[in-house]
Amino acid sequence: MADHSTPGAHPLAPSDVLLEHADELVGSTTDAHASDGLEPVDGPASGVSEPSAIAFGGDRGRLEITQRAVERIVEITARRHPAVARQSAVLGRGLPKARAVVAGQRVSLHLETAITWPNPLADTATNLRQTITTAVEDLTGLGVDRADITVTAVDASQVSTSTAPGEAVAAKQPVGGPAVVWVGFVGAFALVLAGCVAVREMAVATGLTDGASWLARGFELEPAGWMVPSGIFAAVVGVLLLVVTFKRRRRTHHAVGGQDGLVWLRSADVARLACDSARQVDSVTAVAGRSRRKRVNLTVTTFGEPSRVSTDVTAVVEDRLRTITPVPQTRIAVREE
Amino acid sequence: MRRGVIALDRVAGTVVALGLLLAGGAMLAWRYGELPSDRITAGPWSAPTTAEWWPWATGAGGVVAILLGLWWLARHLPRRVGGRFALPGGDRSGRLTADAHSAVDAAAQALARTPGIRDGSGQVVADRGQLVAELTCTIEPTADLDTVHSAAVRTAAELATVVALPTIHTRVRLRVARTDKTTPLPRVS
Numbered sequence: 273m274a275d276h277s278t279p280g281a282h283p284l285a286p287s288d289v290l291l292e293h294a295d296e297l298v299g300s301t302t303d304a305h306a307s308d309g310l311e312p313v314d315g316p317a318s319g320v321s322e323p324s325a326i327a328f329g330g331d332r333g334r335l336e337i338t339q340r341a342v343e344r345i346v347e348i349t350a351r352r353h354p355a356v357a358r359q360s361a362v363l364g365r366g367l368p369k370a371r372a373v374v375a376g377q378r379v380s381l382h383l384e385t386a387i388t389w390p391n392p393l394a395d396t397a398t399n400l401r402q403t404i405t406t407a408v409e410d411l412t413g414l415g416v417d418r419a420d421i422t423v424t425a426v427d428a429s430q431v432s433t434s435t436a437p438g439e440a441v442a443a444k445q446p447v448g449g450p451a452v453v454w455v456g457f458v459g460a461f462a463l464v465l466a467g468c469v470a471v472r473e474m475a476v477a478t479g480l481t482d483g484a485s486w487l488a489r490g491f492e493l494e495p496a497g498w499m500v501p502s503g504i505f506a507a508v509v510g511v512l513l514l515v516v517t518f519k520r521r522r523r524t525h526h527a528v529g530g531q532d533g534l535v536w537l538r539s540a541d542v543a544r545l546a547c548d549s550a551r552q553v554d555s556v557t558a559v560a561g562r563s564r565r566k567r568v569n570l571t572v573t574t575f576g577e578p579s580r581v582s583t584d585v586t587a588v589v590e591d592r593l594r595t596i597t598p599v600p601q602t603r604i605a606v607r608e609e
Numbered sequence: 610m611r612r613g614v615i616a617l618d619r620v621a622g623t624v625v626a627l628g629l630l631l632a633g634g635a636m637l638a639w640r641y642g643e644l645p646s647d648r649i650t651a652g653p654w655s656a657p658t659t660a661e662w663w664p665w666a667t668g669a670g671g672v673v674a675i676l677l678g679l680w681w682l683a684r685h686l687p688r689r690v691g692g693r694f695a696l697p698g699g700d701r702s703g704r705l706t707a708d709a710h711s712a713v714d715a716a717a718q719a720l721a722r723t724p725g726i727r728d729g730s731g732q733v734v735a736d737r738g739q740l741v742a743e744l745t746c747t748i749e750p751t752a753d754l755d756t757v758h759s760a761a762v763r764t765a766a767e768l769a770t771v772v773a774l775p776t777i778h779t780r781v782r783l784r785v786a787r788t789d790k791t792t793p794l795p796r797v798s
Contacts, residue, residue: 381703389715390767394696397705405702423696423707426715426771440765443741443778453685456618459625460685463678470671477664487667490653499636507633510626517622525782529758534765534781541785548750548789595754 337412339374346370346383349407353400355391357427367425370404379408380418386425397421442533447521455517523565526596537596539563546570546602549592553584557609568593568600571607578606612738614684690733690740694774709733709742709772716768717744720781723760725752727786733777742768744781750789757783 350356350368359367368385383404387396405416475481525536537545543563547570550559555576562569568589574581582604589602638644657663692710699705710732717729729746736743744764748757761781768779 386711389712389719390771392771392773393707393712394698394705394773397696397707398698401703401705418701419703421703421705422693424711425708426711428715428718438766438769438773440762440769440779441777443739443743443780444737446780446782450615450618452615452618452622455622455625456614456681456685459618459621460678460681463681464675465678467671467674467676467678470667470674472671473658474664474668474671477658477667485658488654488658490651491649492651493649494647495640495642497640499640503633503636503640505633506629506636510629510633513622513626513629517619517626528754528783529762532762534779535758535761535783536780537783537785541783544750544785544787545754592754595758 337374337414339372342372342374342379342381342408342412342414343370345408345411346372346381346404349404350383350385350400353403355387355396356400357386357388357425357429359386359425359427365424374414377414378417379412379414381405381408381416382420382422384422384424386427387423388430389426389428393423393426397423440534445523445527445533446525446536448524450521451516451519455513526565526598526600528597529595530597539565539600542593542596542600543568543570545592546589549588550585553581553588555581556585563600566598566600567603569603569605571605573607573609575609578608582606611684611688611735614681617681617684688735690735692733697773707772709774709777712772713742713744713768716742716764716771717746719767720744720746720760720764723757725749725757725791726760727790739778740774740776742772742777742779744768744779745784746781747784747786749791750785750787751791752785 347368347370350370351358356368359365365384368383370384371382373380381404383400385400387393401419401421405419408414408416469486472481473485473487476483476485525538526542527533528535528537540563543561546563546568547559547561550556550561550570550572553572555574556572557575558573560571570585570589572581572585585604586602589604590599593599593602635644639646692708693706694709696705696707713731713733715731717731720726721729725748727747727749729744731742731744734741734743744761746757746761761783765779765781769777
């Protein structure tokens with residue numbers, strides 16, 4: 273990667289990182305020949321077991337940057353980014369997690385990380401790529417050919433309000449499953465059954481199973497009395513099947529809060545809200561309710577005056593459900609204790 | 610569920626329904642003498658069942674039918690959307706990818722911090738040709754719907770900024786808990 277410029281929101285002071293985490297980078301630099309008295313060499317030493325970048329400085333010694341050192345630099349840099357959330361390895365995969373491939377003086381990076389809500393994924397990933405690229409190039413002198421960023425988790429444990437929220441596009445209204453899937457289930461089972469019959473025919477024909485062939489049997493038909501009810505039954509089933517096949521999906525939810533179509537509530541939940549509201553009315557001791565899409569039926573048990581309780585419950589429930597669309601009609605049945 | 614399998618179900622249902630209507634009409638017409646034939650005789654067939662190709666044909670046909678039936682059944686299973694998607698800004702210098710399921714789930718958890726919302730979860734689903742970020746939240750029976758709605762709209766807008774995918778749609782499903790778990794207000798203060 274050729275761009276060595278520091279991003280505007282660079283969270284990292286590279287020298288600080290190295291000083292603070294010098295112990296974590298043990299093994300990243302080695303003076304291989306100063307301590308053992310060997311002569312300095314101008315080529316790679318034999319027996320190098322892992323990918324590393326080796327700079328030969330003649331008689332001044334040798335600098336070897338291991339793959340693990342590059343990975344640690346990337347991880348520590350990522351951890352210091354303000355939008356990155358650190359995830360403990362105890363509860364799952366430890367994040368951020370880096371992989372580096374070092375080949376000569378060039379390196380390829382891959383970083384998996386978690387970010388905090390509500391930082392934009394694309395902007396954060398772009399900034400993070402710039403940050404780790406700059407850090408690796410500044411601290412190691414290696415050139416970064418490629419830096420892949422994968423945001424695998426978003427942490428909502430520390431929520432702050434975003435400054436510039438966008439505009440959400442509402443999905444289609446939730447509906448129930450299509451009735452025709454039952455036709456599909458029956459058809460699929462029938463196909464499997466037909467396949468089993470055919471395999472049985474093979475078994476009979478090859479002598480694997482005793483018995484006679486079912487498919488070789490003939491039949492003889494002539495007009496009979498049973499054909500009238502059977503014909504009517506078949507025609508009725510055919511018409512019902514056509515109705516089921518082309519039946520539209522049932523609407524199962526009520527819209528909450530107007531026509532934006534973002535928030536939806538099931539009919540059963542509408543009944544629960546209505547019951548909760550009815551319980552708050554004076555003299556009411558118990559409430560049971562059921563709801564369909566266009567109607568809420570409540571059975572209210574009370575020791576109070578029935579007409580007053582019915583009026584109060586109706587008013588409270590209608591007020592509670594005024595924000596949902598379509599507004600269900602409320603029916604109250606009062607039961608005196 | 611995929612739209613293709615629903616279309617297949619509809620085609621199968623139509624064919625079977627028309628077949629039943631035809632068979633029913635034919636039985637009635639035949640019973641009342643509207644068809645010319647007085648008797649239908651078929652088989653028994655011995656030639657094909659004793660032929661050399663019969664076991665192979667029935668065996669192969671049976672296996673194909675069983676596999677097709679199982680495939681048809683499997684296509685009815687709920688479709689799981691892979692949450693990993695490419696972010697804009699990826700180029701030769703590196704790919705940028707993110708898990709949309711995590712972002713949507715985080716949005717639901719952020720929404721669950723609203724008073725009156727007990728918990729939330731989220732995922733990306735495919736629904737009738739749309740890619741939908743679906744947030745499912747459980748609210749208390751005493752929750753104020755206006756407050757919940759305002760918070761949901763705000764969170765959906767934040768999610769649109771965070772994910773920034775033009776193809777993604779948003780839906781918030783609310784479920785009402787059976788019992789209220791909010792801390793009751795003290796009767797005496």
